[in-house]
Amino acid sequence: MEMTSAQPVTVGFRPLYRQVKDEFVKRMVDGVWPAGFLLPSEGQLAQEVGVSQGTVRKALDELAGENLLVRQQGRGTFVAQHDEKRILFQFFKLVPDDGIARFPESVVLEASTFPATETEREQLGLGPGTRVARVRRMRAIDDVPMIIETLSLPDAMFPGVTDGPVPNSLYAFYAERYGVTIAHAREKLKAITLNAEDAAILRKPPGHPALMVQRLALSLEAKPVEWRVSLCLTDDAHYLSFMR
Amino acid sequence: MEMTSAQPVTVGFRPLYRQVKDEFVKRMVDGVWPAGFLLPSEGQLAQEVGVSQGTVRKALDELAGENLLVRQQGRGTFVAQHDEKRILFQFFKLVPDDGIARFPESVVLEASTFPATETEREQLGLGPGTRVARVRRMRAIDDVPMIIETLSLPDAMFPGVTDGPVPNSLYAFYAERYGVTIAHAREKLKAITLNAEDAAILRKPPGHPALMVQRLALSLEAKPVEWRVSLCLTDDAHYLSFMR
DNA sequence: CAGTGGTCTAGACCACTTT
DNA sequence: AAGTGGTCTAGACCACTGA
Numbered sequence: 001m002e003m004t005s006a007q008p009v010t011v012g013f014r015p016l017y018r019q020v021k022d023e024f025v026k027r028m029v030d031g032v033w034p035a036g037f038l039l040p041s042e043g044q045l046a047q048e049v050g051v052s053q054g055t056v057r058k059a060l061d062e063l064a065g066e067n068l069l070v071r072q073q074g075r076g077t078f079v080a081q082h083d084e085k086r087i088l089f090q091f092f093k094l095v096p097d098d099g100i101a102r103f104p105e106s107v108v109l110e111a112s113t114f115p116a117t118e119t120e121r122e123q124l125g126l127g128p129g130t131r132v133a134r135v136r137r138m139r140a141i142d143d144v145p146m147i148i149e150t151l152s153l154p155d156a157m158f159p160g161v162t163d164g165p166v167p168n169s170l171y172a173f174y175a176e177r178y179g180v181t182i183a184h185a186r187e188k189l190k191a192i193t194l195n196a197e198d199a200a201i202l203r204k205p206p207g208h209p210a211l212m213v214q215r216l217a218l219s220l221e222a223k224p225v226e227w228r229v230s231l232c233l234t235d236d237a238h239y240l241s242f243m244r
Numbered sequence: 245m246e247m248t249s250a251q252p253v254t255v256g257f258r259p260l261y262r263q264v265k266d267e268f269v270k271r272m273v274d275g276v277w278p279a280g281f282l283l284p285s286e287g288q289l290a291q292e293v294g295v296s297q298g299t300v301r302k303a304l305d306e307l308a309g310e311n312l313l314v315r316q317q318g319r320g321t322f323v324a325q326h327d328e329k330r331i332l333f334q335f336f337k338l339v340p341d342d343g344i345a346r347f348p349e350s351v352v353l354e355a356s357t358f359p360a361t362e363t364e365r366e367q368l369g370l371g372p373g374t375r376v377a378r379v380r381r382m383r384a385i386d387d388v389p390m391i392i393e394t395l396s397l398p399d400a401m402f403p404g405v406t407d408g409p410v411p412n413s414l415y416a417f418y419a420e421r422y423g424v425t426i427a428h429a430r431e432k433l434k435a436i437t438l439n440a441e442d443a444a445i446l447r448k449p450p451g452h453p454a455l456m457v458q459r460l461a462l463s464l465e466a467k468p469v470e471w472r473v474s475l476c477l478t479d480d481a482h483y484l485s486f487m488r
Numbered sequence: 489c490a491g492t493g494g495t496c497t498a499g500a501c502c503a504c505t506t507t
Numbered sequence: 508a509a510g511t512g513g514t515c516t517a518g519a520c521c522a523c524t525g526a
Contacts, residue, residue, distance in 0.1 A: 013521090013522080015494080015495060015496090016495075016496070017495075017496085041510075041511060041512085042511085042512070043511095051496080051497090052496060052497045052498070053497090053498085054495095054496065054497060054498080055495085055496060055497080057512085057513090058495085058496090060512095066488060067488065071512065071513095072504090072505085072511085072512080073503065073504050073505080073511070073512045073513060074503075074504035074505035074506075074510080074511050074512065074513095075504080075505060075506085075511065075512080076505095076510090076511060076512075077511090077512075090487055091487055093485070184486070184487055184488055185486075185487040186484070186485070186486055186487070187484070187485040187486075187487070188482040188483070188484055188485075189433065189455065189478070189482055189483040189484075189485065190455070190478035190482050190483075191435035191436065191453040191454050191455040191456075191476075191478050192435070192453050193437065193451075193453045207437075207451070209435040209436050209437045209453050210435050211433065211434070211435040211455075212435075214482075232435075234433070234434035234435050238432040238433055238434050238458075239432070239433040239434075240430070240431070240432055240433075241337070241430070241431040241432075241433065241483075241485055242428070242429075242430055242431075243334055243335055243428055243429040243430070243431070244310055244311065244428055257502095257503080259513080259514060259515090260514075260515070261514075261515085285491075285492060285493085286492085286493070287492095295515080295516090296515060296516045296517070297516090297517085298514095298515065298516060298517080299514085299515060299516080301493085301494090302514085302515090304493095315493065315494090316492085316493080316523090316524085317492070317493045317494060317522065317523050317524080318491080318492050318493065318494095318522075318523035318524035318525080319492065319493080319523080319524060319525085320491090320492060320493075320524095321492090321493075
């Protein structure tokens with residue numbers, strides 16, 4: 001029996017540009033390349049990691065396609081930031097019926113830490129007995145109440161997040177204060193009718209229909225980081241979804 | 245005054261690979277490359293249109309990214325088809341809460357042509373007095389009624405579509421019988437409560453909440469082709485949306 | 489085995505931005 | 508003018524498929 005001829009095990013194959021991509025993601029995760037950072041030029045990066053410029057380019061192009069980098073011809077390549085424009089474009093799908101997307105203001109109703117519920121533990125991948133920070137707030141567009149939002153964060157990952165004031169733009173805050181970047185999210189939608197308490201906050205009668213949006217936000221490392229349940233009025237707005 | 249020195253008008257600049265891409269889309273629109281068609285190899289195409297293989301590749305890659313082509317290593321590149329798998333993945337976002345996507349069956353309630361309403365004319369870009377074919381059907385998953393769907397098609401583009409039986413899988417039917425390929429779609433979602441008639445069909449009490457999905461489907465040429473309003477029960481299912 | 493798409497490289501030139 | 512990303516090319520080799 002021939003011992004030396006190993007079978008062609010294709011098991012560990014991983015394209016160079018993907019390895020390069022992983023390295024770049026790691027730099028973002030580790031904070032070496034923070035939000036807004038101007039990357040070295042393609043040529044420099046290629047020399048640095050020891051591959052051709054074309055391979056670096058393919059890695060950067062894919063990261064730009066995932067909205068993690070922003071490329072600007074003549075200027076350079078930047079780490080994406082959670083500015084208002086990006087959030088409106090990438091994460092906020094509720095649009096007034098006039099078609100002009102606007103950023104909602106917020107009024108915090110409650111912010112404190114609690115023992116995680118079973119749903120929170122399941123969604124965020126937490127063990128029993130873990131604590132979460134929970135924020136409940138009302139959001140309005142043009143001073144018209146539109147959304148009641150309850151969000152849960154692993155307390156260990158966001159220590160003291162409910163101690164101070166909670167800013168309106170949370171994803172920029174997570175990045176700046178905790179070094180946690182929200183990269184992607186999954187939303188599940190259901191139609192419900194409002195109970196008396198929620199209806200009062202949104203100035204509608206009990207039993208009024210609303211859109212319930214359950215969002216799980218994932219970090220750069222694809223770990224679940226935030227669980228958010230929103231009740232949205234869709235009388236004068238709609239949730240917009242494109243299928244490419 | 246110097247008449248010969250024109251300013252450097254960058255007006256007509258269009259990358260080669262985009263022109264190649266346009267040419268390939270045209271071949272699909274014209275039916276030269278029908279659904280499921282196996283394209284010539286990259287090398288042949290490059291020679292045919294007179295560019296390098298790399299340029300053809302970039303065009304094909306973008307088209308694959310838009311789900312208009314499917315590439316398979318070792319096999320070749322194919323024109324995308326509206327098979328059940330693609331529709332489930334790309335166009336059908338209502339998923340049972342168990343997380344296992346399934347294709348719904350249909351029962352046609354009504355199918356005929358009518359003068360287009362103002363909404364239909366506006367959405368489909370039709371002139372006054374135009375006729376539309378309208379189909380109303382109930383859709384069920386695992387024999388449980390889930391959706392009431394009303395769809396409108398320009399009669400001129402789909403002549404006689406309501407004369408025969410209406411198949412369950414419409415997008416494959418549009419492609420095969422009318423040479424119309426649905427490429428993309430836009431959906432607007434609202435929460436509503438069911439009226440007595442719709443509630444009876446879905447076996448729920450009047451006033452029960454439901455998700456209203458208004459879909460405008462676009463052809464390869466980016467023209468609006470189908471207007472579809474669906475009322476979906478979300479008691480045991482949800483609309484799933486990813487944000488990349 | 490031949491043929492396909494997938495990866496990787498190297499180099500040239502173009503368009504855009506900033507100095 | 509210098510530096511950036513964007514396009515285009517040509518050629519080599521790899522991984523996958525099917526005969």
